Amino acid sequence: MADFAPFHLLFRNFVCLLLAIHTKRELKMYLELIDQPAQLRQLQENQLQEVANEVREAVLFRVSHHGGHVGPNLGATEATVAMHYVFNTPEDKIVFDVSHQSYPHKVLTGRLKGFTNLDDMNSVSGYSSPLESPVYDNFEIGHTSTSIALCTGLQKARDILGQTHNIVAFIGDGSLGGGEAFEGLNTAAAIGTNIIVVVNDNEMSIAENHGGLYQHLALLRQTQGQSEQNFFKALGFDYHYLEQGNDVMALVEMFRKVKDTPRPTVVHIHTEKGHGYAPATANKEPWHYSAPFDLETGQLLNTGGGEYAPYMLGRVIMEEMKTDPKLVAISAGVPMALGFGPNERQVMGLRHIDVALPKKKPWLWPREWLKGALAPCLVRLLHFCNAPTTSWRKTSV
Ligand SMILES: Cc1ncc(C[n+]2csc(CCOP(=O)(O)OP(=O)(O)O)c2C)c(N)n1
Numbered sequence: 001m002a003d004f005a006p007f008h009l010l011f012r013n014f015v016c017l018l019l020a021i022h023t024k025r026e027l028k029m030y031l032e033l034i035d036q037p038a039q040l041r042q043l044q045e046n047q048l049q050e051v052a053n054e055v056r057e058a059v060l061f062r063v064s065h066h067g068g069h070v071g072p073n074l075g076a077t078e079a080t081v082a083m084h085y086v087f088n089t090p091e092d093k094i095v096f097d098v099s100h101q102s103y104p105h106k107v108l109t110g111r112l113k114g115f116t117n118l119d120d121m122n123s124v125s126g127y128s129s130p131l132e133s134p135v136y137d138n139f140e141i142g143h144t145s146t147s148i149a150l151c152t153g154l155q156k157a158r159d160i161l162g163q164t165h166n167i168v169a170f171i172g173d174g175s176l177g178g179g180e181a182f183e184g185l186n187t188a189a190a191i192g193t194n195i196i197v198v199v200n201d202n203e204m205s206i207a208e209n210h211g212g213l214y215q216h217l218a219l220l221r222q223t224q225g226q227s228e229q230n231f232f233k234a235l236g237f238d239y240h241y242l243e244q245g246n247d248v249m250a251l252v253e254m255f256r257k258v259k260d261t262p263r264p265t266v267v268h269i270h271t272e273k274g275h276g277y278a279p280a281t282a283n284k285e286p287w288h289y290s291a292p293f294d295l296e297t298g299q300l301l302n303t304g305g306g307e308y309a310p311y312m313l314g315r316v317i318m319e320e321m322k323t324d325p326k327l328v329a330i331s332a333g334v335p336m337a338l339g340f341g342p343n344e345r346q347v348m349g350l351r352h353i354d355v356a357l358p359k360k361k362p363w364l365w366p367r368e369w370l371k372g373a374l375a376p377c378l379v380r381l382l383h384f385c386n387a388p389t390t391s392w393r394k395t396s397v
């Protein structure tokens, strides 16, 4: 796959180094050299933080002009640089869960223009897509919790064909709570061969996490991964913890340690959502995704012009709650898109339940609840790639 000439690259590196020295023009210096990750791998380790800074800058340039996922990408920037530096992509496969955090990956795999040129921004989508990059994007993804299960397919195929490449699933803590992620872990452990599940733990889904898993992740964080109790080990995984999940050198060292492992392995990294952009770290939930904004101030550029339909729906539900004490609203991992921000969630109290990403169960609950004389109202987002549509159902007893 490496279709570049090493000598040519060295020469370009050399010229750029000279330019950097003579003009002190550092901005995008490295990114101009990196059209493929193989070129990233020509750099020295001590140059990687600067690459990460440039990637972050490119991501911010795109999202501030075009809108998109902010916090997830900024938090995953160092890990993505380190993965492409250590793993031999595209022979080694990386599958990004949801793929809403795959912007740094796109920057490093030939799609820089979509981040730095205003006229080219529509050439890049917000998710991984083989139509955009058949070699580096393994699947068209948009739903949470699918990466590990997808990787088990790659894992099986590789083993049957007698190949030896690494398979990496990159999954956030929120997405890890979805049922399909558990199925993926279960299957990967049974297959028993190389698969590296990078758990990108930033202590957040879009909103706060819900589920017993999160006490466990907290325990693992508090003990620096040393707790006797370990869900991943119990399933049959090797397990490694890295507290400095935004330290590119520490990430490189960790990924080197697990590269080519013959065993199912979890690398649990603790990262900061929004890392490197103060507005996004100060207020993580609204900065999960943003419409275009002023980079200096973080203010949205266009705040007027009509009302977002799901917010209206959320308000109607809250209004009805005032007169119907049995009304209970259930959302599934995207409460803010229904107008249920932190304040609204507090007002609704027990009568709002965010089930997070396990999505089968909430469809069962209302049936049970009807027997219990509650009036469930299930609000869900139908899809996640474009503007979400909503449907809702209110059943009174
Ligand atoms: C099935 C499904 N439900 C909901 C969503 C909306 N969604 C996109 S990202 C996300 C949260 C992901 O949290 P996490 O995996 O921790 O990633 P982070 O953004 O924190 O990096 C949700 C709920 C989705 N894409 N798919």
Ligand SMILES: [Mg+2]
Residues within 6 Å of the ligand: 172, 173, 174, 175, 200, 201, 202, 203, 204, 205
């Ligand atoms: Mg998260």
